[in-house]
Amino acid sequence: MPDAPSNDAPYRLINDVEFGDEVIVYSFTNLYGCTIGDRSRIGTFVEIQRGARIGTDCKIQSHTFICDGVTIGDRVFVGHGVMFINDKVPRATTADGGLQSEDDWQLLPTTIEDGASLGSGAVILGGVTVGAGAVVGAGAVVSRDVAPGAVVAGVPARQLRSSAT
Numbered sequence: 492m493p494d495a496p497s498n499d500a501p502y503r504l505i506n507d508v509e510f511g512d513e514v515i516v517y518s519f520t521n522l523y524g525c526t527i528g529d530r531s532r533i534g535t536f537v538e539i540q541r542g543a544r545i546g547t548d549c550k551i552q553s554h555t556f557i558c559d560g561v562t563i564g565d566r567v568f569v570g571h572g573v574m575f576i577n578d579k580v581p582r583a584t585t586a587d588g589g590l591q592s593e594d595d596w597q598l599l600p601t602t603i604e605d606g607a608s609l610g611s612g613a614v615i616l617g618g619v620t621v622g623a624g625a626v627v628g629a630g631a632v633v634s635r636d637v638a639p640g641a642v643v644a645g646v647p648a649r650q651l652r653s654s655a656t
């Protein structure tokens with residue numbers, strides 16, 4: 492397993508990342524403690540947090556944020572500026588006014604199954620599964636599971652069609 496992406500690019504922070512073969516990472520990315528599978532491509536201004544897993548042959552477009560608890564399968568397309576969420580009730584501080592620590596909130600895991608596509612600007616709330624081959628429309632807010640192959644759009648996301656083909 493390589494310990495770096497296969498391309499050179501200036502201005503990128505890469506720390507403790509498990510890379511597959513032939514991974515491409517563009518400039519101005521912030522990747523730490525995550526896993527990225529073979530041949531996946533990571534666009535500019537993408538942040539991928541510790542604990543996130545990206546499968547093989549994925550395309551992650553610019554300005555996307557992928558947080559801890561997110562598992563992305565193989566051949567998944569993630570559009571520009573997609574936001575993942577893993578904390579349903581975020582707080583800066585605890586009830587007694589101290590800064591929140593890792594123990595003070597509950598991580599909600601999210602799964603994007605093989606071959607799914609997430610449109611630009613989509614927001615994926617924590618705890619959902621987007622089924623294999625499903626398509627999430629641009630700007631959608633996904634708050635419930637999406638069935639395999641379905642096309643969803645809107646806020647909150649609702650099914651437009653049961654099949655993308």
Ligand SMILES: CC(C)(COP(=O)(O)OP(=O)(O)OC[C@H]1O[C@@H](n2cnc3c(N)ncnc32)[C@H](O)[C@@H]1OP(=O)(O)O)[C@@H](O)C(=O)NCCC(=O)NCCS
Binds near residue numbers: 570609626627642644
């Ligand atoms: C969701 C999507 C796949 C639907 O495509 P489609 O099946 O061809 O749908 P249509 O264009 O025929 O639209 C069907 C209806 O859904 C609405 N709609 C389509 N996309 C929508 C979206 N993203 N959000 C809200 N409503 C949407 C249309 O306005 C239309 O409504 P109407 O029947 O009341 O007029 C597509 O519009 C989309 O958002 N794709 C993502 C594109 C993207 O983000 N690419 C990223 C890189 S460029």
